[in-house]
Amino acid sequence: MLVRIVLVVLVVGIIGAAGVMALGGVWGESNNVISTRTGSPGGGYYVGSGGVK
Amino acid sequence: MTSTLQKLNCTQCGAGLDVLGGGRVLTHVCSYCGAELDAQDDYKVVAQFRDMPRPRTPFDLGMNGTLWGVDFTVIGTIAWQEYHAGRTWSWVDHQVYSPTHGYAWLSVEDGHVTFTRKTRDIPRPALVSARQIETSETRPSVRLGGERFLYYASGRAKPTFIEGEFNFRPSLDDTADYVTLLGETQMLDILASGSEVEYELTHLPDQTDLLTSFGVDAARMPKPGRRHPLDVRERPPIQLFLRNLAIGAAAVSIALAFLVSLRGETVAVSGKVPVSVEVELPFTVTSAEALTEITIWSNANNSWAWFEAELVDDAEAPVAAFERGVEYYSGSDWSEGSQKARTRLRLEEGNYTLSLAMSEADVDWTGGVEASQMEASVRTGVANPWWLVAAGVLFGAIGAGFLAQSKLSQSGRWAGSDWDDD
Structure with a gap:
């Protein structure tokens, strides 16, 4: 029974973690967006994804 | 005896x-x-x-x-x-x-x-x-x-x-x-x-x-040859439990991924305007915890159009810039591409203005119509459902593995049969 409880907890944990990452939009930014980088010298553009402003 | x-x-x-x-x-x-x-x-x-x-x-x-x-x-x-x-x-x-x-x-x-x-x-x-x-x-x-x-x-x-x-x-x-x-x-x-x-x-x-x-x-006693068809190998209950758990978790993950993909609120829509006009679309991001999605629509049909977009903040300082193409081709029983192009960004809370203009367009397919209209829309609070899809695929693979094992075990029972499906 303990093994089953551990397995259920593990599965719920994985789904929960995936849900949190999904809701946070982690790694969901589009490629090829030129964006300013916070604190970058001169506030210029760089090619990358995420971390806008 | x-x-x-x-x-x-x-x-x-x-x-x-x-x-x-x-x-x-x-x-x-x-x-x-x-x-x-x-x-x-x-x-x-x-x-x-x-x-x-x-x-x-x-x-x-x-x-x-x-x-x-x-x-x-x-x-x-x-x-x-x-x-x-x-x-x-x-x-x-x-x-x-x-x-x-x-x-x-x-x-x-x-x-x-x-x-x-x-x-x-x-x-x-x-x-x-x-x-x-x-x-x-x-x-x-x-x-x-x-x-x-x-x-x-x-x-x-x-x-x-x-x-x-x-x-x-x-x-x-x-x-x-x-x-x-x-x-x-x-x-x-x-x-x-x-x-x-x-x-x-x-x-x-x-x-x-x-x-x-x-x-x-x-x-x-002669040495056993192939497995006897009545040799039914009972699987441990924990294996069946794990199989059912994995299949259930896969279904839940995919269902959650679908629900999560519906999240987001449309906060600005330009409406359809001629492509000769530059769109200026102000919008507000109220939470930096999710993504902002900018969708460009154009009525390009069997043709393509190229758009340049720039995002500035309250102080008119540039925040991001990107280019996107819209291309859509279709025939009597096929279609390719889309009249929409989406871009997802992570923006901090604040007010922004999107500037959008078509830079180039062309017709390169028989019966094509060059893009004449475009529309921009902004959705905030957008999630990335692929994490849940990945979890669904992972659990689905585990469940499928157990099902395949069961199928293999069943086919082993029938290996000595003289039945031919042909």
Whole structure:
């Protein structure tokens, strides 16, 4: 029974973690967006994804 | 162990023979001279069998043991052979007798020992004909006692060796036409001999228990070949639990991914405007914890259009810039590309303005129409459902692995079947 409880907890944990990452939009930014980088010298553009402003 | 014996002398050769089989024995075939004696008529000689090669079997007449709590004694031996398409199959049936449970068979084939009893129940349908086997698209099946049996094999066998006591009159001239069907835990044999049809049910007892109980010398037992079709390998309950858990988790993950993909609120829409006009679209991001999605639509049809976008904040400082193409082609029964292009960004809370303009467009397909209108829209609070899709795929793969294992195990049971799907 303990093994089953551990397995259920593990599965719920994985789904929960995936849900949190999904809701946070982690790694969901589009490629090829030129964006300013916070604190970058001169506030210029760089090619990358995420971390806008 | 050997049971208490009665003895008689063969009326043909005078050899001492053990009488083991109870009152319904009809025939006793002398182990020494091959004379078939009528057990119901003073053991008169009714036939003489000669040149019978002794088969390889670990059971001897007189051996007894216990099966499912019932004592049985080996009273007779018949070896069978079947020839088909240049191949030979052989097996040995031992008639066994229990004073309380009557007559049955222990069969030795391919290193396995099975237990078979006649049944008076008649399956539905009662027969599986050779024509049905030849012409059926799927395995013929019958039902008996609520269990479904699927066709496994069929053939015609002849005895090559007969010895001991039987509750019928065997002959080397006999032939037995059989159809074997496989159920979940037992096999059903439909046996036709002349105008008589009999039904037998076969089980696979625990081999170690059986051989130990009958005191079989392990060295005399043929090595098992392929897995026996009745060797149903029960999987541990935890494996079934894990399989069900994985399949359930996959379904939940995919369902959540679908729900999460619907998240987000449209906060600004430009409306459709001519592509010659530059769109200025202000919008506000109230939470930096999710993504902002900018969708560009254009009515490009069998053509393409290229758009340049820039995002500035309250202080008119540039925040991001990107270029996106919209291309859409279609025919009578196909389409390719999309009239929408989406871009997802992570923006901090604040007010922004999107500037969008078409920079280039062209028609490069027959019947194409150049983009004349465009629209920009902004959605905030957008999620990335691929994490949940990935979890669904992971759990689905685990569940599918268990299902494949189960399928493989099932196909292993049918490996010896002579059914050909073609």
